[in-house]
Amino acid sequence: MTKLVSIIIPSFNRESIIKDTLDSVLRQTYSTWECIIVDDGSTDNTLNVVNEYCFKDNRFKMFSRPIESMKGAPTCRNIGIENSLGDYIIFLDSDDCLITTCLENRVLEFGRNNNNDFLVFPMAVKVNNEITIKKIEQSDSYLKDFLSYKLHWQTMCPIWKKQFIHDLKGFKEGYPRLNDPELMIRALLVPNVKFKVFTDAGYDTIYNMSVVNWVSLKDKYYQSLLLFVPEVCGNLSDGKKDYLKKYLNNYLKVWFRDFMFPSQLNLVKQNNNLINLFYKNKIISLFKMFELKCLLFGYRVLFFLERNLRNLIINIT
The missing domain is CATH 1.20.930 (Transcription Elongation Factor S-II; Chain A)
Known part of the structure; x- marks a missing residue:
């Protein structure tokens, strides 16, 4: 049976760049997906841009963070989890992109490694239109590495079984930073957790590095x-x-x-x-x-x- 992949994207004032992200989803060679965009209270034209995609393709779904909920990407991602229907979940930021074969290859690998709770793939980093591949190193203990601020991968690199990420209760809300390492540490602490890191694979996502304030x-x-x-x-x-x-x-x-x-x-x-x-x-x-x-x-x-x-x-x- 074909597996449904839920792609969850938090957004806030991204009218000028979210199109590239959503277009990268549309270009996927694997078609059994849903893309859940959760807006964090945008004050620009982001909602209208996303709604255009929802109108063109019903695989795009738009949600807004309730005003009484805590602001931030972790809250939006959790809303996405609760509203997702997929067998697998990928988290993508609103300024990052998927390589065309990303979903196809990840679902294929999950079919070969179905006993795992999550799989991890390399990404590339884009700075001023220059792309650098960020290889994932082999490690005797990824848990010790994440505890040591040796962060081998970021939000978009894992693909999760929905039940596993749901049992983890998603992201901790209220964190302005360190959402990813906190989640990964919690995941790696699960007794008998099973995962596979594809250290030798090519990158399948692109992380856009912005100027740091x-x-x-x-x-x-x-x-x-x-x-x-x-x-x-x-x-x-x-x-x-x-x-x-x-x-x-x-x-x-x-x-x-x-x-x-x-x-x-x-x-x-x-x-x-x-x-x-x-x-x-x-x-x-x-x-x-x-x-x-x-x-x-x-x-x-x-x-x-x-x-x-x-x-x-x-x-x-």
Whole structure:
């Protein structure tokens, strides 16, 4: 029997680019699909653009996030899950695309690997119209990798059995960032989970990398860590895998790597909150907590002295 694939796409103010995404769905060589677009309260012409596709092809279905529901892509994806009819589910962002044979090949591989809960395929990254293939590395433990911020794949790479993703209860709502690793960690923690990663396959999706607003990203990453860390630690404890908590230390490293530069030295409260959070959840030791706080204090002092010395020299000249 032919399997139905549900493609779930959250959208928000995407009138200028969502056509490319929907056109990539229309071009699929595999025709047994439904495409569920869930709008997150767009204020531009996105709804009209999507409705044109729904009118032309009834495999496209449009939903809107209820105003009382939490805003964000995770909520929209969960609405999509609840309204999907497919045997399999693929999540696609509204600025990304499927290669023409994506669905055909994924369904074919699921037929060959039907005992698996999900399959994972490589993607390509598009930056300024240049495409780079993002190969997936072989790993002895993809769970440890995702816990260590070694994120081998993103939202569009897996194809899921609907029952499995439904049993997982979909995405955690309220996360501005880190939705994908949180979901994947939870999936990989399921007892006896079965999955296959096609490390040698060609890419079948294209991720469009947009320009990053670092100020906005900083706040989103900070807010997400406040939710992500206790959630993941709780899941590890429930699965009697507390010994894996130490790998989450890399998420704190990423915070300091990406956001601790001179113009952001006013992040005293956020830095302390995160250090305390990682200590409270037994990811870092008491010694490491004090070491980090002392280093950050020393860094702020040096920056203060350097700035005042510079001002002194300017005033002398």
